[in-house]
Amino acid sequence: MIEAVGLTKRYGRTVAVDDLSFTARPGVVTGFLGPNGAGKSTAMRLVLGLDRSDTGFVLIDGRRFGELRRPLRVIGGLLDATWVHPHRTARDHLRWLARAADMPRTRVDEVLDLVGLTKVARSPAGDFSLGMAQRLGIAAALVGDPSVLLFDEPVNGLDPQGIAWIRKLMRTMADNGRTVLVSSHLLAEMAQTADELIVIGRGRLIAQCPTAQFISEATESSVRVRTAQVERLQTALVHKGATVRHEPGALVVTGLDAAQIGELAAAHGVVLHELSPRRGSLEEAYLHHTGDAADHQAG
């Protein structure tokens, strides 16, 4: 469980995080969503106690970071996979972390195996590709077997296999009752990974809700219809109170569902070539919610 309350962080005159409060619950994957520069990484550094907040505080399983006797046993974070000494081997890097967490030596081999780095355990971390470094960072986060996990853009630099792997890992961790907070500026990634969303823009909270709710609240479902008898169908639809928008070669109908449109078309003797319901996307929802809160358009 992560509870952030009223976090504010300024760097000089820039307000990176502005009165931000959110909660990440155990048992679910919480997505931390926002465009680049929205303050996600800053907020995560505040959670881990790396940066000092100007106001507000964070509770990790009910305690402040400084009150944790062995922090790695409670919260594991991967903020930047390059935070390793390039001449230290992967094994040695995990060895000192395991020692700090008071974990047995065998834990190092366990996490190396878990992230698939056993074969390169004795290679210097500086020789690793970005994907391997990312796996080492995840191993480091897991070394203390913590109940809270924090990943900042973990799929960066991973190949599709790696992305699928980390998604599954986060799912397993959440299913085991852990708190998983994962940030991304990639909306599609979040839609597939996160059960809940914390959406921020310009350092402020925009929404916190289940992913499905976030999408359905912000975007209406529509139905794409193709027919040769456009005029006739459109008149019938508008008469029924639906809204009709034109797309090249098709109509996009909102306000009626696919079944209603099909029956209406049959009643008016209109032949349909296509009748496909469309669900709102996270992209649409995000743009709808953030509006001008986006410094840069999210990719």
Added chain:
Amino acid sequence: MTLLAVERIKLFSTRAPVWCVATALALTIGATAGLVWLNARHSDGVSPESTQTLYILGLAVTMVMATLSVTTEYRFGTIKATFQAVPSRTRALLAKATVLALVAGFVGEISSFGSWGVARLITGSPHTDIATADEWREIAGMGLVYAVAAVLAVAVGALLRQSAAAVAILLLFPLLVEQLVEIVPGVGERLHDWMPFVAASQFAGTVDPTLPYGPWGGLAYFAAVAAVLLVAALVVVEKRDA
């Protein structure tokens, strides 16, 4: 104890410290051997204290090792991994200072006894045997000087966070700045008397009767300077963003 073990693993899992220790010892003992060998042809013996005159060479390298143990953590970001793994930054830095002080103390002892040992071998003269309490202090006490210097170097590294800046200051200060201070008109000599490494050499070398403190006073003053820097480093490290 846990944090000491953590810092020990970190220190010895990269090659730089091993090279620094080897260089410190080779430099001091090697140069002393050369000096003694040259001297031995002109005089019939070398006193124990004159085998320690080059201690500053190994001390400088040891301080480089100590300060790099902090600055490389900032350079590569592992300091953030460290702060994520420990409950308090103060304790992490104190553990690092302790480990470096122990290692440096060990290097200081090997260096001083090694320098004396090669001199004794080269001269083969009983004149080089350690006899007086002062001679014992200069040789056996070298570990203390190295240990204090390591703490000072850790503090400087934590304050500056930059390898180049920290190394430059730690080398230039004892080797150059403290000597140049003397030429400041009026106060130069008084200032020189209170330079930390001047105080250290009052303990590690022949006692200079013109200084306002004795050998143990010199060591205490040197340790006080290191302590002040360490406290400053702890305050700054606790406050600023990692």
